[in-house]
Amino acid sequence: MLSRVADSLYWMSRYLERAEHTARLLGVNLTQMLDQTPQSTEQRWKRLLMSLRTNSLKIDPIDAYAITNELTFDASNSASIAACIASARVNARQVREQISTEMWEQLNRLYLQVKRTSMDEIWYSEPYEFFQSVKDRMHQFQGVTDATLSHGEGWQFVQLGRFIERACLTADVLDVHFIAYLEAQASSTTLIDYTDWVALLKSCTSFESYCKVYTANIQPSSIAEFMLLNAESPRSVRFAADMIQVALQAIARDTGTRHAGRAERLAGRLRSSLSYGQVDEIMADSMHAYLETIQSQCAQIHTAIRETYVAYPVDAALAS
Amino acid sequence: MAINDPTQISASLPALSLTENYQLDVAYDEMFDPQGVPRPQYQALYQRLLELPADHLRQRQQAADVAFLNQGLTFTVYGSEEGTERIFPYDLLPRIITSSEWATIQRGLEQRIAALNLFLKDIYHDGKILADGVVPRALIYSCRHFRREMRGLHVPRDIYISVVGTDLVRLPDGSFAVLEDNLRVPSGVSYMLANRQVMKRVFPQLFSSYGVRPVDHYGQALLATLRALAPAHRSDPTIVLLTPGVYNSAYFEHAFLARQMGIELVEGRDLAVHDNIVYMRTTGGLRRVDVIYRRIDDDFLDPLIFRRDSILGVAGLFNAYRAGRVALANAIGTGVADDKAVYAYVPAIIRYYMGEEPILPNIETYLLDDESQRAFVMENLDQLVVKAVGESGGYGMLIGPHSTAAQREEFKQHILADPRNYIAQPTLALSRAPCFINGQVEARHIDLRPYILYGDRIQIVPGGLTRVALQRGSLVVNSSQGGGSKDTWVLYE
Structure with a gap:
């Protein structure tokens, strides 16, 4: 196998794992936030940012909307879900002929779904649903990978x-x-x-x-x-x-x-x-x-x- | 009342009107004869269009678009930042070519490609055709794509052009003519294959009732062609497809073809040359490469010989090629034979090498470094099409009847500054075919690019890419200029 191909597959997979992890953290945190005091909420967001090693993000005061947006949709933040999925897709595209068509279509659909969703759309309806669906699609991708590659x-x-x-x-x-x-x-x-x-x-x-x-x-x-x-x-x-x-x-x-x-x-x-x-x-x-x-x-x-x-x-x- | 009769149900929905906006004039119409009667091969399609409600067609169009987008079947448009990936617009309605029409096309292309290949061998070796004065020496040596480095170099089997896409147009009298030869790195074949797959999904019954010749074996045929070029002693040659990379407009096609053939898709950075042997870098170490189907222009292949600033190519590749240790398809320097000024001489080239009359005619072409031809062209710019000789993809072109006085003036200056760089042709009434546009069936100009393979023999997959100028009245079919495509059916009978 070409070295470059191995490298792209490796990074595609790393980026997706990371995107899934962030989606899970955000989804759980947003749900838990519902029955929390403001102080504990702040602690929790700080921990979340620290665990994702995004301490460089300057979000002060702690604001759930801003953090969620930053970690989900902000393309300029290389750790955001959207950026990770886009990077995974760039890597997948590099090796388009090495992965199965099913994998590519699954990843491409995920990419398009996140790309056409706006923060306000999820924030004012069911943010949890969105993260759940991202997670589901990731799981599908892993399943499709294991079943077709x-x-x-x-x-x-x-x-x-x-x-x-x-x-x-x-x-x-x-x-x-x-x-x-x-x-x-x-x-x-x-x-x-x-x-x-x-x-x-x-x-x-x-x-x-x-x-x-x-x-x-x-x-x-x-x-x-x-x-x-x-x-x-x-x-x-x-x-x-x-x-x-x-x-x-x-x-x-x-x-x-x-x-x-x-x-x-x-x-x-x-x-x-x-x-x-x-x-x-x-x-x-x-x-x-x-x-x-x-x-x-x-x-x-x-x-x-x-x-x-x-x-x-x-x-x-x-x-x- | 037969309520289950599908024609009864459709009758209650608004059916398509086929005639209201359908333009018939001097241009040859693929579906209707001049009296407005459907030609025999279009009869069944025509009938189907009359029965189908517009909504059903619209749904199928959407299904097709989604299929293209989800497959990532896109091309990249240069020069725009957001949304740089677009699907190549796909028209639902097939273009149908009869068996006897195809027989002529096939014979004509075989003859033309054989002659052009002999021409390339000749000009890079003995130059007989130049010595005999059939093609002017100055024309060849002034060609931007002529590669001095190729003189006297032996290429495997003497085959220079293994993969060719020739653009054909249909004239008002119904005959086919050659508009352009693409002998460097022709693209679009993946759309031919993908269009067919989508067509089978959206019109299964119509398709199976027609008796259409298959195109799906193109990948195998291409692989066999490339294998034929491998050095003789390499019994199990390694063949790779060399792409400029993911940001190239045709990257999807490169990946698609590599996949169809089951070969590695490599970039320049995957290859290294050592002692005139080309290797690719794999996880198991370096592996020798025997044949490279390169989708990179000559200029970028080897920074040691051609453009020094190229980071797409491989340093040392040309020396390995010259030493016969690796084969390239197509050979280097083939662009000299698809130069648009050399094009004017192709009928003479065919007569010279084949001793036959050309089966497929050329379009009349004015060479602008000839004084009297130039004078004529300058007087009639508003009637003619002017093209830069070394360009492709619809760039560097003036379409006289659709141009402004200022544009014509600008082109006059270009021509006077460098007459060898331009040719002119009459504005053609390209044939029109029915297309599904905004819920109606309308006629649009089309051309046809069949793909020719030349390995141990010349092979042409029956079909090709029919490109469509989607703008009403437009004559430009290039994907980079707002063109689309449709499936091309070559019938058994």
Whole structure:
């Protein structure tokens, strides 16, 4: 497979994962906002912005309409849903002949839907509906991808993009919640409460699956355990790490590249740290440091993939 | 009362009026004979149009538009910022060509392409036709698309033009003539294929009742053509399609064709040349490339030889080509044979190489570096069409009868400044075909671009792209100038 094609598939997938994540966060947050005090609402929007690493956005005072618009439709904000979908589409268009027609049509419809929707249209009717439909279309796209694209090398790069992005985003959203939680404990305030934890689970589509394991007993340590270490939940970091490793092994097998070792080793290390991790140790030690390590390991895997499969020097490739 | 009879139901809805706004005059009408009677091959379509309520047609038109948009079947319009991707307007009603009409077109094109290919080989090698004075030497050497670098260079199988799109027009007497040869990187074939797919979806019964020859095998035929160019010792050659990239106006077509053929769609940055071998960069390392179907103009192919500022091409590609390590389709320098001034000599070229009379005639053409022809043209600019010789896509053109005095004055200055760069032709009454426009059936001017492939032999897929000038009275069919297209049916019988 062409290196450029692998790269585009990878980024298409990352952008879509990100757009879906933002849509879920916004949808959940707008719903939860309905029964919140102004103070807790403000805290929540701040956390949301921080978890998306969009702190550079200057929205002061905190204004739900402005934030939602910024994160949804503002094309100049490269992290907005519209911009992510447009970037995913540019990447898909680059590899139009490599993906299935069904995938392209699905993505193109999503793009056109978001493009022709205006902020006022959703804000004054049912904002939640809109984010729900974006999420639905994303899920359809993933389903169509899995059902129509050969599960060969290209699909593996789609998997890589999806799960590397998911691991990073989940780590980020966990991080801001646990920072608030620890602060709240130290100052004995209620910066973060039951509804916030439920919102966190819901915004990661994990509320129902969490309850099946731990019942509706909402405990921060159980949430951390579930979202970091659970082997079966497709939204957990552990699951993402498994998928990254599986995809990298398949790609190494398909390409027969001799330099595949580094990315695989990095992925194996991430995975084993998650499969042998203990939540009480992580919590006792430093949650923040642990999540930062996950972030930096994901970044290293990303770099290793690039250097092995995409941006390798021609001379070195001819010499080998 | 047979209430289930569909004709009864449609009778209660407003049916189409076929005659009120339908213009019949000197131009040949594809559907009606001069008495206004439908020609035999249009009889069934005509009948269907009389029965169908306009609303049904409108719904089908919308369904077709949505199908094109959702498939991303768009082209890019240069120079406008928002909405740069547009669908190429699609007209619902098919253009029908009879089997005997097609037989003439096919023979004529085979003859013309064979002759033009021999011409290219000759001018880049022995130059016999120049020595014999059939085509003036100065005309060839002054051609913008003549490539000195190609002299004496051997191309695989001596085939220069593997993919050709020739523009035909139909004259008032019903005969076909060649308006233009496109021998560089002709586009539009994806619309021929997509139009057919959409047509089958919106008019399944009418289509199957007609006995239309298929065009769907174009991808396979193109692949076989390209394979024929591969170096002989490469038993399983790697063939790629080289595109300028996603921002090119024909990118959709490049992706579409690569997909149809199951080959990689590469950009210049995917390729690298080392020791005169072209490689593409894959996730499994570098892989050798044998044949390149390039959709990039000569100028941009190799910054070491041609334009230095090109970032679309591949440094070293020309040397690999010269060494015979990689084949290009089409060859470099083919533009010299579709220069609009050289066009005037094509009938002579056919006679010279084939020893036959041209089957498809040319349009009368005035060469403006000839003093007496120029004088005539200057006097009659308001009657003529003037074209820049090296341009395509409807750019650099003056249509006399539709021009203002100021435009004509401007063109006079252009012509005087560089007479070799212009030719003039009579304004043609292109044939008209029925089109579905704003809820009515109206007549619009059309042309026809069949696609010719030349690998181990010459092949023409029965059909082509019928382009439509959607503006009433307009003679310009180019997509970049507001044209549309329709499906083209070549019948078995």
